[in-house]
Amino acid sequence: MRMxxxxxxxxxxxxxxxxxxVCLLAVLLINVITTPGFxxxxxxxxxxxxxxxxxxNRASELVVLAVGMTLVTAASGGQDISVGAVMAVAAAxxxxxxxxxxVSTNAFQNPFVLAAIVSLLGAALCGAFNGFLVxxxxxxxxxxxxxxxxAGRGIAQLITKGQITYVRVESYKxxxxxxxKCPIPTPIFAAVIVIGIIHFILKKTALGLYIESVGINATAxxxxxxxxxxxxxxxxxxxxxxxxxxxxxxxxxxxxxxANNIGLNLEMDAILAVALGGNVLGGGKFSLMGSVIGxxxxxxxxxxxxxxxxxxxxxxxxxxxxxxxxxxxQSPVFKKAVxxxxxxxxxxxxxxxxxxx
Amino acid sequence: xxxxxxAAFMCVAMSAALVAGCGSKGNxxxxxxxxxxxxxxxxxxTVGFSQVGAESDWRTANSQSMKNTFSKENxxxxxxxxxxxxxxxxxxxxRNFIQQEVDYIVLAPVTETxxxxxxxxxxxxxxPVIIVDRMVDVSDDDLFTAWVGSDFELEGKKACAWLxxxxxxKGMKEINIVDIQGTIGASAQIGRTKGLExxxxxxxxxxxxxxxxxxTQAKGQExxxxxxxQYDNINVVYCENDNEAFGAIDAIEAAGKTVGPDGxxxxxxxxxxxxxxxxxxxxxxxxxxxxxPLHGPxxxxxxxxxxxxxxPDKLAYVDEGIFSYxxxxxxxxxxxxxxxxxxxxxxxISERAY
Numbered sequence: 073m074r075m076x077x078x079x080x081x082x083x084x085x086x087x088x089x090x091x092x093x094v095c096l097l098a099v100l101l102i103n104v105i106t107t108p109g110f111x112x113x114x115x116x117x118x119x120x121x122x123x124x125x126x127x128x129n130r131a132s133e134l135v136v137l138a139v140g141m142t143l144v145t146a147a148s149g150g151q152d153i154s155v156g157a158v159m160a161v162a163a164a165x166x167x168x169x170x171x172x173x174x175v176s177t178n179a180f181q182n183p184f185v186l187a188a189i190v191s192l193l194g195a196a197l198c199g200a201f202n203g204f205l206v207x208x209x210x211x212x213x214x215x216x217x218x219x220x221x222x223a224g225r226g227i228a229q230l231i232t233k234g235q236i237t238y239v240r241v242e243s244y245k246x247x248x249x250x251x252x253k254c255p256i257p258t259p260i261f262a263a264v265i266v267i268g269i270i271h272f273i274l275k276k277t278a279l280g281l282y283i284e285s286v287g288i289n290a291t292a293x294x295x296x297x298x299x300x301x302x303x304x305x306x307x308x309x310x311x312x313x314x315x316x317x318x319x320x321x322x323x324x325x326x327x328x329x330x331a332n333n334i335g336l337n338l339e340m341d342a343i344l345a346v347a348l349g350g351n352v353l354g355g356g357k358f359s360l361m362g363s364v365i366g367x368x369x370x371x372x373x374x375x376x377x378x379x380x381x382x383x384x385x386x387x388x389x390x391x392x393x394x395x396x397x398x399x400x401x402q403s404p405v406f407k408k409a410v411x412x413x414x415x416x417x418x419x420x421x422x423x424x425x426x427x428x429x
Numbered sequence: 430x431x432x433x434x435x436a437a438f439m440c441v442a443m444s445a446a447l448v449a450g451c452g453s454k455g456n457x458x459x460x461x462x463x464x465x466x467x468x469x470x471x472x473x474x475t476v477g478f479s480q481v482g483a484e485s486d487w488r489t490a491n492s493q494s495m496k497n498t499f500s501k502e503n504x505x506x507x508x509x510x511x512x513x514x515x516x517x518x519x520x521x522x523x524r525n526f527i528q529q530e531v532d533y534i535v536l537a538p539v540t541e542t543x544x545x546x547x548x549x550x551x552x553x554x555x556x557p558v559i560i561v562d563r564m565v566d567v568s569d570d571d572l573f574t575a576w577v578g579s580d581f582e583l584e585g586k587k588a589c590a591w592l593x594x595x596x597x598x599k600g601m602k603e604i605n606i607v608d609i610q611g612t613i614g615a616s617a618q619i620g621r622t623k624g625l626e627x628x629x630x631x632x633x634x635x636x637x638x639x640x641x642x643x644x645t646q647a648k649g650q651e652x653x654x655x656x657x658x659q660y661d662n663i664n665v666v667y668c669e670n671d672n673e674a675f676g677a678i679d680a681i682e683a684a685g686k687t688v689g690p691d692g693x694x695x696x697x698x699x700x701x702x703x704x705x706x707x708x709x710x711x712x713x714x715x716x717x718x719x720x721x722p723l724h725g726p727x728x729x730x731x732x733x734x735x736x737x738x739x740x741p742d743k744l745a746y747v748d749e750g751i752f753s754y755x756x757x758x759x760x761x762x763x764x765x766x767x768x769x770x771x772x773x774x775x776x777x778i779s780e781r782a783y
Binding site: 107117118119122176322383384385 | 676
């Protein structure tokens with residue numbers, strides 16, 4: 073019986089998602105002590121209301137980005153640092169089409185569906201550009217995506233003519249707000265649907281396996297008949313598309329396209345989410361759910377610090393401390409050290425027991 | 430082979446970027462630089478203006494004010510340079526101005542530090558430099574002739590003095606205020622926050638929380654959302670620019686509370702952009718303190734003084750108005766000086782280009 077129980081614990085702690093989940097719970101647990109009302113959810117003004125809802129709602133863009141980033145990381149062993157800028161491009165295209173080129177509009181000049189499709193295509197095109205540089209020309213992912221990282225916001229500025237384009241139409245706020253009388257914020261649905269679709273594709277097709285094998289060894293994968301270039305390219309297109317979705321959500325929240333600020337520094341958070349999810353940034357095996365949990369952890373941390381009333385100039389310091397702790401806990405070296413410590417202890421114990429006999 | 434291909438590709442990409450970059454902005458300076466350096470007409474004053482960029486409506490209005498003031502009709506020749514948010518571009522522009530032997534240099538610096546060398550060069554060439562908007566941090570204050578800009582602390586003080594008068598007029602017993610700050614370290618944030626903090630001490634208000642909204646609508650919304658959950662009794666929100674105020678209003682309304690004179694929460698804001706004043710007209714923003722981008726006339730005043738051989742003031746502040754919903758408070762007094770409060774009407778908004 074006892075054997076069985078310890079075996080179970082080992083199996084749980086050995087699971088890939090164990091550490092990411094523990095980290096998320098740890099961040100949430102801080103709130104039980106510092107902010108008693110943190111977990112209270114009520115219905116206010118016909119919609120769900122509470123800190124936890126805020127966390128899940130505000131993390132949506134990051135979750136969507138993290139999904140794309142995970143695939144890119146797994147297949148190419150590098151990160152796409154242009155996602156924040158691509159978000160701005162998608163938002164700029166969408167708002168410009170809706171406003172018909174004006175700075176502000178009170179009615180859709182063009183159908184929303186058209187604007188959404190064109191902006192998502194634009195984002196996917198940005199992804200394809202990155203993918204071409206990385207997969208075809210073999211440029212380091214960080215360097216290749218640096219191009220759009222710097223140029224992306226400039227492109228977005230060109231599209232919006234350097235102004236913030238406002239779309240003051242109620243129905244444009246649906247994606248970032250609430251649909252009808254539904255009490256759950258729409259971004260949560262968007263994130264869940266994205267996770268669902270990608271998860272389904274990875275599970276039902278061999279794409280997940282292909283991505284992992286390309287990430288582990290691209291040459292070997294090619295030799296067994298996989299089109300490594302195509303698979304890498306595809307992950308970048310998907311990542312760009314995801315950035316487009318995130319851009320639309322972010323733009324809908326503020327019913328405008330703010331080329332300077334939409335998705336600003338979000339690429340770093342997305343990479344961090346992938347790392348917090350226990351994924352190796354060097355590529356290969358990956359866990360989509362790990363990244364998703366990582367994304368929620370980051371937003372939980374931000375909201376926690378707001379709730380604790382940490383002043384704005386100290387905010388980054390606290391964030392850094394928590395991130396250092398979480399990343400250390402998950403690092404292979406640290407895990408090995410802990411394992412070694414355990415072995416030492418048990419051998420000592422054994423030796424002591426042996427001595428007694 | 431691959432490397433060479435890559436190199437070729439990068440070259441193409443770079444030159445394409447250059448063409449694209451210059452295509453959009455460059456043509457303005459092309460037309461305006463045509464006949465500079467020709468000092469034959471002594472009546473024409475040549476002014477070189479290095480602008481940060483065109484990142485906001487405020488900035489566009491700032492550039493427009495300069496262009497309108499230093500027009501050909503007014504007897505000026507303006508060389509306008511858009512630095513696209515880069516200090517190195519501004520330094521290059523100033524060196525160009527020196528080479529072209531302009532009469533005056535006007536600089537809207539992107540950052541505060543790193544100007545010593547190039548300003549020394551301008552001083553050696555005997556060209557007066559007038560700084561606008563942000564301040565420069567140089568070892569020797571003689572490196573620039575004058576500075577024109579906003580007094581952010583005064584803006585904060587004016588807003589707080591108004592709130593105090595308004596609270597008295599309306600019989601508000603308790604003021605529970607939250608501060609949505611700008612980007613930490615920006616001069617606008619420092620001044621406006623200080624104005625509020627001093628007022629809180631002076632009038633005995635209750636400052637519940639301060640958090641940065643980074644001057645953006647999205648952050649303003651997120652921060653307000655969190656503050657509303659923390660405190661039930663907020664009745665004033667002090668937003669340090671219009672964008673933050675838009676976000677805060679959205680968050681308050683989403684939480685089922687109301688803004689405005691008859692609502693639960695009063696929203697105060699700064700900048701007075703066209704969109705901001707539109708919300709002030711409806712009372713969503715109860716008070717909007719102006720941050721005036723129209724620096725042109727003030728800079729011209731200084732240039733005229735210099736031309737006449739007089740010494741201008743080192744620091745010149747632009748006049749800034751106070752715009753409120755309704756006319757409950759006619760004027761406010763700060764440090765013994767009276768400032769009129771303007772009631773926002775359709776006319777005020779239609780006059781506002783930015």
